[in-house]
Amino acid sequence: MSILSGAWRGFSSRQGVVQLLQGQRWEHYSQYNFTQKTGSTTDKESTASESSTSPDLGCDTLWVDQPVDQYNQQGSGFWQQRVHVCTGFWGKGPNEPLFFYAGDEGAVEKPFPTMFSDWAQQDGGLLVYAEHRYYGESMPQGASSLTAAGIQWLAAEQAIADYVGALRYVRQASVAQLYQVPSSAPAVAYGGSYGGMLAAYLRLFYPDDFDVSVAMSAPVKYLVPTNTFKRGIYDSFEVLTQAVQDAGGSDCSEAISLGFQTLADLADSQEGRSQLEEAVGFCTTGVLESPESVNMLADTLRDAWWGLFQYLNDTKDTLTIYSACQLMQPSPSGADNGLAAVRGLGQFYLLKINSGSSTQQIDCLSPDVLQPFYTQIETTQNTPPEARSYNYQGCHEGFPRAFDFLSSTAKGSIFGDGSFDWEAYVAWCQYEFGLRYVSLPPKYLVYDEDTYSSATNIVFTNGGYDPWSAGSVLQDLSSSVVAIVTPRTSHCFHIRPAQPETDSPEMTAARAQIVTYVQQMLASGRRKLLSNRRLLG
Numbered sequence: 001m002s003i004l005s006g007a008w009r010g011f012s013s014r015q016g017v018v019q020l021l022q023g024q025r026w027e028h029y030s031q032y033n034f035t036q037k038t039g040s041t042t043d044k045e046s047t048a049s050e051s052s053t054s055p056d057l058g059c060d061t062l063w064v065d066q067p068v069d070q071y072n073q074q075g076s077g078f079w080q081q082r083v084h085v086c087t088g089f090w091g092k093g094p095n096e097p098l099f100f101y102a103g104d105e106g107a108v109e110k111p112f113p114t115m116f117s118d119w120a121q122q123d124g125g126l127l128v129y130a131e132h133r134y135y136g137e138s139m140p141q142g143a144s145s146l147t148a149a150g151i152q153w154l155a156a157e158q159a160i161a162d163y164v165g166a167l168r169y170v171r172q173a174s175v176a177q178l179y180q181v182p183s184s185a186p187a188v189a190y191g192g193s194y195g196g197m198l199a200a201y202l203r204l205f206y207p208d209d210f211d212v213s214v215a216m217s218a219p220v221k222y223l224v225p226t227n228t229f230k231r232g233i234y235d236s237f238e239v240l241t242q243a244v245q246d247a248g249g250s251d252c253s254e255a256i257s258l259g260f261q262t263l264a265d266l267a268d269s270q271e272g273r274s275q276l277e278e279a280v281g282f283c284t285t286g287v288l289e290s291p292e293s294v295n296m297l298a299d300t301l302r303d304a305w306w307g308l309f310q311y312l313n314d315t316k317d318t319l320t321i322y323s324a325c326q327l328m329q330p331s332p333s334g335a336d337n338g339l340a341a342v343r344g345l346g347q348f349y350l351l352k353i354n355s356g357s358s359t360q361q362i363d364c365l366s367p368d369v370l371q372p373f374y375t376q377i378e379t380t381q382n383t384p385p386e387a388r389s390y391n392y393q394g395c396h397e398g399f400p401r402a403f404d405f406l407s408s409t410a411k412g413s414i415f416g417d418g419s420f421d422w423e424a425y426v427a428w429c430q431y432e433f434g435l436r437y438v439s440l441p442p443k444y445l446v447y448d449e450d451t452y453s454s455a456t457n458i459v460f461t462n463g464g465y466d467p468w469s470a471g472s473v474l475q476d477l478s479s480s481v482v483a484i485v486t487p488r489t490s491h492c493f494h495i496r497p498a499q500p501e502t503d504s505p506e507m508t509a510a511r512a513q514i515v516t517y518v519q520q521m522l523a524s525g526r527r528k529l530l531s532n533r534r535l536l537g
Contacts, residue, residue, distance in 0.1 A: 057088030057127075059111050064169045066133070068140045068153050070161035076153075079140040083166050084111045084129040087179055092124030097522065098170070098187045100210070101129040102163055102202065104195030105390045107136025113497040115511050116190060126181065130166045132159050132195075134389040146388045148434045154392055156399050157442055160198060163189070164206050186211040186522050192492035193217050193468065194399060196460075201445065203458050212457045212521045214514060217492045219471030221447045223398055236306070236467035237413045243309050243465040244321075244414065247488070252325035253414050256305070259328070259341030260298060260416030267294035279339040280346035283364035295418065296370040302415050304349045309465050312490040319355040324348050372421070374428065395429035398439040449477065456480040457521040459514055463489030480524075482517055486510040 062083045069076035090096065099116040101108070108131040111117075120127055131138040134145055134154040141150035167187055169175060176183070189210045191199040196218030203213035245253045266272025273288035280297065288294055308324060328344040346365060354361045374391055393399040429438045452458070452473065457480050462469040464487040476482045486494070486506050494510060 057086045057111070058090075059084055059086040059088070059127075062169075062175075064166050066140075066162050066165055070158050070165075079133075079138075079142075081133065081138045081162055081166060082108065082131040082136060083169075084108065084127075085170060085179065086111050086117075086127040086129075089117070089120035089124055090126045091180065095522070096120075096124040096126065096185060097211075097518075098126045098128055098167070098181070098185055100163070100167055100187055100189045100202075101127075102189055102191035102195045102198040103130050103132040103135065104191060104193055104198070105132065105135060105393065106386065107131065109136065114190075114495050115497055115514070116188070118497050119515060126170075126179065126185070128167070128170060130163050132198075133162055134392075135386045146385055148432075151389070151392050151433070154389060154396065156198065156201070156393075156397060156445060160201050160205065163198070163202060164209050167209055186525060188212045188214065188518060188522075190214040190216065190495070191218070192495045193219070196492075197223070197399075200452075200458055200460075204451065204455050205444075207456070211525050212459070212518050214459045214461065214518065215473075216461045216495045217463065217466055217468055217472065218460060219468045220452075220473065222468075222471035223441050224446055235413075236470040237302075237415050239465075239470045240306060240309055240467045241412055241414050243312075243467075244305070247309075247312070247321040247465065248325040252321075252328050255325075255328035255341045255344060257414035258338055259345045260301075260414065262338035262342050263294055263298050263301075264416055265338070267291040275339060276342060279342040281343070281350065281364050283366060287367045287370065293370050296372070298416055299418055300369045301345045301349055302418060304345075304352045305415070306467050307352060309467055310491045312465055319352060323351065327351065372424065372428070374425065392433055395433055395435055395438055397441040397445075399441070452481055453477040457525070458482075459484065459517050459521075461486070461494040461510065461514060463491060463493055465489060466491040480521060484510050484513055484517075 062085060063080035064083050065078045066081045067073035067076055068079055099120060101114070101116075108129050111127060111129050116125070117127055119125060133140055134151065139145035140153055141147075144150040170179065171181060171183070175181075187210050189199040189202040190213065191197075193216075196215040197220050199213045200215040200218055200220055202210045241253065244256060263276060266276050268291055273294060274285070276294065276297070277285055277288050280301075282288075288297065305324075308319065308321065312321060327347045328341065349365065349369075350362060374394065426438045429435050456478075460473040460481075460483045462472050462474060462483070462485050464485055466489070468491055469485070473481075473483050474485050484494075486504075488504065489507060489510075493507060494514065498508070498511065
């Protein structure tokens with residue numbers, strides 16, 4: 001009998017057992033509002049006002065011991081990973097799954113509503129939320145985690161192994177008895193964007209632990225050695241161009257195209273660059289000193305459109321395709337439509353920046369917009385410390401990075417001919433983190449269609465407007481590696497809880513299809529398990 005199983009009998013309370021298992025680090029959340037579809041669990045006022053009607057979800061925050069180096073467990077020491085476990089919808093019936101959220105490049109402060117919490121609320125399920133190492137409070141090296149020496153164990157393969165360890169921890173005898181988790185309970189991994197990639201890897205490489213994975217907006221094809229990548233194969237600006245034309249119409253897309261073409265046409269002369277400075281709305285003059293600085297400006301303006309469609313809210317609120325395209329309206333007869341289009345691009349950039357800020361609004365462009373975005377992340381005030389983790393993942397393995405693929409050279413792109421300064425990025429990564437090699441992912445994580453085609457029980461979901469979808473799986477690869485693409489939908493919308501007032505019929509149908517696929521995959525797995533048990537006698 002293990003020490004833990006013997007000690008279990010000495011504690012009659014839930015809290016006592018968790019304190020024993022976790023060295024006194026324990027938190028319990030009795031009220032989390034999963035039923036309010038449009039609210040935020042981080043809004044203290046809304047959460048408090050709903051507490052009398054919200055169900056007791058029994059959400060515990062566990063601190064799970066993990067090796068600093070999963071591949072040298074004895075020699076690297078241990079740290080504690082933050083994992084939330086919610087049992088409020090657990091125990092409604094047989095064969096309930098564990099819904100395991102694979103955290104991505106951000107903190108997981110609290111459990112939050114998703115389509116899987118909707119599912120659990122209706123049919124039962126255990127909700128597990130795991131925080132990615134080096135984000136939030138899951139810091140393997142404590143206060144020194146984000147130093148060049150401390151951050152070296154930040155890698156996708158390490159995070160995947162952490163998630164396997166967290167799931168096994170919940171399943172181990174003492175903890176499983178606490179939460180009444182039967183050994184037969186299947187596990188469904190899910191995540192969005194980079195987290196969706198991790199969810200897919202969990203099923204690919206740990207199929208004995210994770211029965212099904214739902215990889216939402218997961219650009220698995222974007223993890224490639226940069227020096228071998230051929231631009232245009234998975235070009236997001238082709239998707240983005242089609243999205244603008246569909247959502248904004250031909251007038252809008254033609255004006256955007258004219259604006260970027262004007263930037264290119266006027267970049268080579270000082271007179272032209274001065275005209276661009278005035279049109280786009282810089283706060284000072286003399287900012288565009290060279291054609292390269294115009295290229296940087298164009299990259300910044302492209303990113304604004306990318307961001308709009310990544311999280312497009314298809315309503316007539318402050319920042320939508322409607323408000324954006326209104327700024328791109330043609331000028332009165334006789335005006336310079338090219339510079340007018342550049343002016344519209346600048347005004348849209350300011351609209352986007354101001355829409356995301358509750359503080360002082362800005363009315364002109366700072367010269368800082370000409371910095372590469374990875375340096376802006378490091379220097380911008382009030383940037384969370386995890387932004388450094390994000391940058392390191394791009395430098396180290398290419399996670400989660402898209403800018404090298406955003407060449408905007410796709411056939412028919414309206415966003416001009418942009419390119420990424422790879423040499424400058426390599427030099428910055430080597431200087432900032434002391435890396436010898438930059439953006440070299442593990443070979444076994446690099447997308448290979450044969451590998452995915454031979455896998456089982458993976459559901460890929462994408463939105464038709466999402467620029468990231470160019471790097472994801474958009475067609476079925478087999479009968480059990482399937483794809484759902486929802487038209488006029490943006491990044492990671494499938495993971496959200498149902499919002500009947502605003503969800504499109506296509507989104508409602510897509511979520512229902514996800515549930516159907518997962519149920520079929522789980523049922524198939526149970527049939528095979530029963531068959532194997534009969535063969536074993």
